[in-house]
Amino acid sequence: MTSNRWWNVAVSGIAVVLIALLLVSSTTTESLVGGMACIAVFVLAWFTLGRIAQRNSAALAAFIPVLIATSAVAAGFETAMATIQCVAYPLIWVLIQSTRRAVVANVILAAAIGVGIYINTGSAVVAIAIEAASLVFSLALGSWITTIANQSEERLRLLDELKTAQEKLSILDRDAGVSSERERLAREIHDTIAQDLTGLVMLAQRAQRELSKGESPSDTLGTLEESARTALAETRALVASGTPVALNGGISDALDRLGERIARETGLEISVSAGDLPELDRDTEVVLLRCAQEGLANVRKHSAGRSATVSAWAHNGSIALRVTDDGTGFDQDAATTGFGLNGMRGRLALVGGALDISSSPAGTVLTATLPLRVRA
Template identity: 50%
Template sequence: MGNTKWWDIAVVSAAAILCLLLVANQARDRELVGAIVVIVVFVTVWFAIGRGQADGGRRATVAAALVIVLSGVGTAINPGMATIQVIAFPLLWYYAATLREAIVTNVLLALSVGIGYWSALGATLDDLLEATLVESISLAGSITLGLWISRISVESASRERLLVELRETQAQLAAVSRDAGALNERERLARELHDTIAQDLTGLVLLAQRTRRELVSGSPTVGETLDLLEDSARNALAETRSLVAASAPVALAEGGIRAALDRLASRFGRETGIVVSVAGETPPLDRDTEVVLLRCAQEGLANVRKHSAASSASLELTGDATSVTLIVRDDGGGFDPALDSDGFGLSGMRDRLTLVGGTLAIASAPGEGTSLTATLPRSAVLA
């Protein structure tokens, strides 16, 4: 409704057609001149006053009034000018702010043109009936078409608003998704850092302290401890590079999960002096499942190192048709699982398992050691 370029074309085209009709109908000179003047003023009103005044306003009211008057005057000069209604009726819909205003101005236009038509024909009773019939049909057609177009315009505007709201909602959902993705990535990195780099650094600190004691005491095993310190540092560097590259842990590069657990147990024993045994086998596992199991084993042994004061520990890996299970046991001092913990280890392990549909069970009591059981569903295991 508000595209002024097409309205410009419509107004100018209607004016040109009216002029051609007047010439074709061989209007008398005075009628021709008078009608052309009305047409020129009509076009001038559009470009000078009415153009761009869609949906009401003071200038739109003035333009509508002039359209009604000029249409009646032009038709009174020459009855062929009644054709001006083909553009006058739509212009009144264009200028109107409400449906009521549009209908009222359409009625006024029909009256103005009807009076002009009746006057031009001869002002007899028969002419009045003819003018009334013609204008009634014109008015009915204008109102019907106008209401239909207005309804389409309202529905179009409503759909446009809905589309804008949908786009805004999509943008908000995208922002929420990005935020959630960033949060999940931060949580993943926190778990990876805790399960790898933090534990490696803890081991390095303990080995450095052990080296210091051996140097002070002149222990002959200091060279072996230094080799172990270097090996641990290299392993931490490799894990860091693996984490940066977002690839699988270095420990899983050869031999799968069972070989990785054997190497983990051997290294842990050399660093801490705690004997760790490894037992059990599983069906073939996908790499993501192996990563989860290895991280659980690393976290379980990290807790043994920090809190248990154990002399031995074990890693037991089992699998069947429905699940795969890793059990980390130690003979240390144990603890009460019901008490709140301010550490990240066990909660991080539980979160990691939850992401793949797994569970973590803790069995412990003061003085009775600890058993951590990580279980993953069969769906995470390759057939």
């Protein structure tokens, strides 16, 4: 109860109680007037000094002595006025932040009120008994109040730390999302636009060779236009955050179209075998097509082969796609700086799949395997 509003109610309430006790128990005019004066000083001190004592050290230093002195003088006029300590002790505990200083102030208050009771009654036993009990109760209450306050501060500290941690996690999550999206875009660009542009470059080179030989490049230019339109469509789809994969008719038809296009662009003999696949979910089809694109792109750029085979099949809850060529192979232990194979491994890992590569001077075999998820 640290709100001034509630303490205003408490101080006003105890003042009313004290006035009533004084009117009932007072036997002399002196005690009545003196008691009323003490009540007035107590209320006035609270509303002028006590209300700001928690945030003003000068006000606190003035209010506590006034509180102790007023309580002692009031008890000296009338023993019943010692009831003021019902509010005086809690006020000391709430206003004084140091536990040690609060205990000292409580002891001084108990001693002062004890002296006032002794002056009024002439009995040291009564004064000691009343104030000893009051002091013990006050110390117990104060310890409880202090424990609750410390626990509240600790909870507030933990809540602040939790909020800070949540903010940091939110920032990390946002950064991770941005990084993941960048990686996704990098994969999409590499697997679609970059490969299409590579094909366009090769077709343009072929057209130049045909022109230099005096041959008509009409077929090559037709294939060049078709490839450029495909690249344009994939770019627009990527910008629109759509799926830049032509899967009309399913993965089997998409692989057939891919093989035909690469064959036209490069002159390679490409055979596709994927006619017995079940209907798959969209994500699985996209991963399979991307793996086929990357595999054939590597054949086109690096193998120096004349033919390639793309095959896909389902077996024991998994689906596999294999790209084979008759090129010169490569050293699998050599360091690579390209994005293709690493991007393919990353794409497969996202869906619980794996990539296996076997290469020799007789050619390369690339096998992608991932869990089979049948379309509902």
